[in-house]
Amino acid sequence: MPSDRSIPSGSDFLQLNAADAPAGGLSDWLARRLRLAIADGRLAVGDRLPATRTLAEELRVSRGVVTEAYQRLIEDGHAAGRGRAGTVVVAAPVAAPAPAPARTRTAAGPPPGAVFTAEPGAVFTAEPGADVFDVVRAAPARIDLGPGTPDLASFPRTAWLRAERRVLGTLAATGLGYGDPRGTPELRRAVARWLARNRGIAAGPDEVLIVNGTAQTLGLLAQVLRGRGVSEVAVEDPGSLGARQHLRYWGLRTPPVPVDADGIRVTELRDRGAPAVMVTPAHQFPTGVVLGGGRRRELMRWATDTGGLIVEDDYDAEHRYDRPPVPALRAMLPEHVCYAGSVSKLLAPTLRTGWVVAPPELHGALVDAKRFTDLGSAALPQLVLAELMETGELERRLRQVRRRHRARRDAMIRAVDTHLPGAAVQGAAAGLHLTVTFDAGFADTDLAAAALAQGVKAHPLSWHCQRPGRPGLVLGYAASTVTEIEEGVAVIGKVLA
Template sequence: MNRSNPAISGRSNGGADFLQLDPSEAPPGGLADWLTDRLRTAISTGHLPVGTRLPSTRTLATDLGLSRGVVTESYQRLTEDGHVSAHGRRGTIVMGSATVRTRLRTRPRPPSVPPDEEVLGTTSCRAADLDDEIFDNLRAVPARIDLTPGVPDLAAFPRGAWLRAERAVLADLKSAEFGYGDPAGTPTLRRAVAAWLAQYRGIAADPDDLIIVAGVAQAIGLVAQMLDRHGIHEIAVEDPGSLGSRQHLQNWGMRTPPIPVDDRGLQVDVLRNSGAGAVMVTPAHHFPTGVVLDGERRRELIEWAKDGGLVIEDDYDAEHRYDRPPVPALRAMLPDQVIYAGSVSKLLAPALRIGWMLAPPQYKDELIARKRLADLGNAGLPQLTLAALMESGELERQLRFLRRRHRTRRDAMVNAIRNHLPTATIHGAAAGLHLTITLTKGDDTALAAAALEAGVKAHPLSWHCQLPHPPGLVLGYAARTPTEITEAIATIAKVS
């Protein structure tokens, strides 16, 4: 049977509600080409967003009055192109990889560099040139080895300990405690977090001053909304610095002027000259370079804050350290001018959506009010379970376990880079869940796109830059085995 001829099937071909597909539009003998092109166009234009499940081949073939083989062939072509992926009983899911790879290959010229004076060996990327969906789109693209930074070892989640703690909580929980709770968080978790911060971050915090939030991302949003109401419409950010954090700030209308970061951390003199009234920093482990804000720069930042500046401290990856002593939080040194935020996303799992915030007294009540309006407070049961893990010592044991595991994977990545990318410079090896490498030349977005085509996913460093900066890659290692890490770096070297 000629599967490209709908008339032979004996079924009607009046078209389908899905995308208003009409086989009569197809050229003779070209049904598979026509259907593939229509679906590919719908994916690229957003009519089929990332995550959409396509109709089954049998259902779509019946609706269109076509042979099932035509639809199967079309889906297979889209799979080979990376547009869709088959997920068993979940069906065929839109991945949108063509759009992501196109954006990866696009390297916007920084506004500070005229077309005829491009800086040799540097790249830059503006947040405005990367839409807010870029992380979600890239996350959805299948890759043989995923080196996305910021992803913890999800396979190491302590399921047994969590279940035991949850059972214990449920056994003792009073009926009234299943109702709406304090929007600032359960008192039990706030006490546990206060003890954790005192032990691991050197912060003396009253539990009543803590606000439990849905991760650092929500803390950023609440702070931005509050500052906007107080007439502050600009929060300076580190450069390089997290594109994700920058996008959260900009989502709430904040301007994000870049302040350069060097091997000693944030350049406070540039911050002072910028005139910004607030700054967001990652002083314990800078993202993405891993630099620690040194003592002199800390003193300069404290003096800047004492003169009226506000510091938003994202305590990123603070507990994950291997070859250096602990670094105290800025909040421990200047509580009245620092809004502090942390979470368990990198220690346990982002899926928990549990973080915390400490604000100066003049901001606390307003932030709690905004948290109440946002979601009435985090879910109570996960808060109580996390508190039980903290109080029992299980979270501390998990941290020690992860440090050993991460150190092995970090070492594997360092060795692989030295063997396969000997001209690359490694940054941030002493702590964290990722490494950054800088390269002597080239276009890091093109390199990331080529690596993705070869099955390895990583972030180009230029995504996280607003100012000109040497090209590079940001490479997460926490979620991959040493063998996978070595293979991934070898693959990147082959396509570079």
């Protein structure tokens, strides 16, 4: 007698038919069908999924099958459980942009309004140009494992709108005029408290300067330093290509200082003789190492002995999973540390909101540079962000995404173990990305290009290095679902083989 499983069964909901599912894979099949329906618009954001019991009865499967499929959508960030309101679609997968006519790359940069597209081999060149990140972001891909992006699908839209209504409901008409170029008093107070609570930094609101992200911090600081005769800022190697590009754009040289398992090698920094250095001590980019206690003391001695400036990019220090927090350098040596932070990894890069806490001798010059750059950052987003910080909403959101990011980090580690068995993994204890390295024998730009040709995007490690090193990839996991992570790493494993 045939089992119930062999009887064709279906549902009017999305015309689902459980007979189409492979044996033993009902939950996977159902989760994939639901994701597809969300991606192509048959299920819109805000739609409520059928009750698990109802859908299970219609499909003639166990309720556990439906519950497991819904749970996977929730873990992926596509749905959310709303108690008695049921399970609701909250985010759609990001669709790859349609290909557009290729453009001509020129030394002068892109033409106004250009659409960036290129063949994979043209994207991942050994010498990336000034517009490289625009080109990479626009390159079509089914799965984006590029680093530097948090879980954008979990942006707290409801909380943001609620805070925005409160701000607009109480904002005086004068609040819509030109404001303080340092930033609104409300956000500077909120940032000072946030830094005290979360990074151990004691700074008053008058010491905080609000900027358009860490990118603007680097531009303003470079202008100020050049005005004082500084011509170079040493950087970690490997270290952020983007940061290096910003500093070079403003006319500063960026001599490399090697990084090892304890962080930047301070002895070699001394040998370089540079008057300033940029570091990522809480979670070095891209290796993920934490600046060790001995190295911290060496770096602070270098600053006090030479009068050197430490530029501390605290880009994702709040995202940690398997280790306790480490204090910011600014908390220990305020007179020699220029601290930079932002909400790009906490909420979303599109907000373009960050802050800098500089030594007293640089603060006034930075404020002047900010004033004559743009008269100050947009005030309304600052007031909304201050509201989220002061009400505790930002910290609640951070706790939520930590759990989600940890699950995705774990999924990527499992996938690397399975599909890239010869790779060494770095930076797993914190952050939003992993770095994997391989034995020499090929160019990692070729690997990245081959992966992109198969629909998977990642950064070649060599982009972030000034000196030769082992080939590798920098793989972001925070903005991708567990399923996308597993599939993306599997594709990389295939092209590597």
